[in-house]
Amino acid sequence: MPLLDNHIAVVTGAGSGIGRAIAAGYAKEGARVVLLDVNGEAAAAAAKEIRAAGGRAESFALDVTKRGDCVAMAKQVAAEVGPVTILVNNAGIARRNGMLGADDAVINDWEDIISINLTGVFNVTHAFLAPLRANRGRIVNIGSIQSFVHLRTPSSPAYTASKHGVLGFTKALAAELGKDGVRVNAIGPGFIETPLNERVRASNPDLVKVFMDHTPLGRPGKPEDIVGPAIFLASDLSAYVSGSIVMVDGGYRTI
Known part of the structure; x- marks a missing residue:
């Protein structure tokens, strides 16, 4: 039997990269x-690919920074699809600017990154909380190696703060929702080749x-490398796992 049979899974940021791979x-x-x-x-194209492969998928446009839109989306999904049992908070952005640049850039980075990477996780989770609690659901948040460390490269304090926040939110929510049978975990990707960082990789x-010198497996990750851990955390294989983060970083933190 498929590991996620009879589940309805919502994946944010599912139009490309890690979210698209997890949805598939x-x-x-x-x-x-x-x-x-x-x-x-992009979400519609990804859903079309899933249906072409024999899967079941619907898609909707959503800006996770807009709390009212998240609430409306949860109601729409409940009415048109059914009760959600799995939520993957994947939507996010990354910028590698420090704190000492032009004030406008520093402030814009902070506001944009925190609003998407952290407040967006709260907005979507809060909107879908009722069906997840009613159905002993599973929440998977996408953290980062920067949930633990500040990279050896120039890197945004806003991004680092947002991913530390995602891990803290994961642990706090796991403690609060455990009594409802809701499991909350995170995944910590390392350097993953996605459209989000394509320009940086090329330039x-x-x-x-620097990343590869500190990655024992010696290669960048692919979005598909995140899929197995995401399935594990959403399935009954991880029935006694909550409040944890599964690192998918090629061993980055060991060096």
Whole structure:
């Protein structure tokens, strides 16, 4: 039997990269997947691919920074799809600017990154909390190696703060929702090749080298490398796992 049969899974940031790969992986394991992305066309294309492969998928445009829209989306999904049992908070952005640049850039980075990477996780989780509690659901948040460390490369304090926040939110929510049978965990990706960092990879090979020099497996990750851990945390294979983070970083933190 597929590991996620009879589940309805919502994945944010599902139009590309890690979110798209997780949505496809969940569909292969039997879940009916709802793909949410600020780019509605990208989410629709990803959902179409899933359906073409025999899976079940719907897509909707959603900006996770807009709390009212998140609430409305939860109601729409409940009415048109059904009760959500799995939520993956994946939507996020990354900028590698420090604290000492122009004031406007520093402030914009902080406001944009925190609003998407951290407040967005809260907004979507809060909106879908009722069905998740009613159905002993599973929440998977996408953290980062920067949930623990500040990288050896120039890196935004806003991004680091946001991913520390995601891990803290994961632990706090796991403690609060455990009595309802809701499990809350996170995944900590390392350097994953996605459209989000494609431009940086092309223009800054020295940055890639720094990552690879500290990655024992010696290669960048692929979005597909996140799928197995995401399935594990959403399935009954992890029935006694909550408040944890599964690192998928090629061993980055060991060096």
